[in-house]
Amino acid sequence: MSLEKGQIKKVFSDAEAAQHEWNVLTLLQLRGVTVPEVLDLRENVLYLQYCPGPLLLDRVLELEEKNSAEGLSGLCAELADWFNQFYQAVPGHIRGDVNFRNFIVGVSGITGIDFETLPIGQKETDMGNLLSYYATYSPAFTTQRTEGAVIMFNAFSEKITLDKSKVLKEMRFAFKHMERRRKCFDVKRAEGWLRGFEKEV
Helix, strand or coil: CEEECCEEEEECCCHHHHHHHHHHHHHHHHCCCCCCCEEEEECCEEEEECCCCCEHHHHHHHHHHCCCHHHHHHHHHHHHHHHHHHHHHCCCECCCCCCHHHEEEECCEEEECCCCCCCECCHHHHHHHHHHHHHHCCCCCCHHHHHHHHHHHHHHHHHCCCCHHHHHHHHHHHHHHHHHHCCCCCHHHHHHHHHHHHHHC
16 A cells, blocks of 8 residues: 555555455445545556544554553544444444554544454454554553553444443453464453453443
8 A cells, every 4th residue: 555646555466355345345435434435446456545643553652651541541532433334324334444444544544454354243242352552552451451452442332332341352352362362362461451440340
C-alpha cells in the first residue's frame, strides 16, 4: 500500500482479491459506513481516497500517555458508533480483522480500512478481539489497560447489545490463539489480566 498522487494505491496478489475489496467498500459506503471512497480499479490494483489522521492505535497510546480517561471514553464512543453503523449496514457480518491499525481517527470521525474479508459471525467475536488486541499492545496487561478496556466495553455496551459471557469467552480464545502464534506470549499473564478485567465489568 502506498500514497500516489493524493490517492492510496493498494496492490493485491490477484484481480479477484482487488475486486472483492472494491465490492465490500462500495457496499459499505452505499449503506452509510465510513470507509475510504473507492476511486478506481485496474486489474489487481485498487485506488482509494486518502484519509488523513492518526491510526486508532496511535491515538489510543497518545491518550494513555496523557492519562486522559475522558478522551479515551470519547474515542471509544466514536468507535462504538462506527461498529454499530457497520452491523446495521451488513446484518450477520462482523468486521473480523479488528487490529487497531485498521482504523483511522479523522477530524470527522473514525474510518475503517482494509476489508479483504467480510466474515459472518457474532458481534461478541469483534468485541472480544478488540479488547484482546488492546490488552496486548505494548505496554501489555497494565492496570491502565484494564481501566481502558472497561471504558471500551462500557462504550460499546451502550450502543450494541452484547453478551458479556460470550465476550469473555472470545477473549480467552483470542489469547490462546496468540499463544500459538507468538513465541514470547505469556498466556498465564494474559489470563491473570483477564480475571482482573472480568471483576471490573
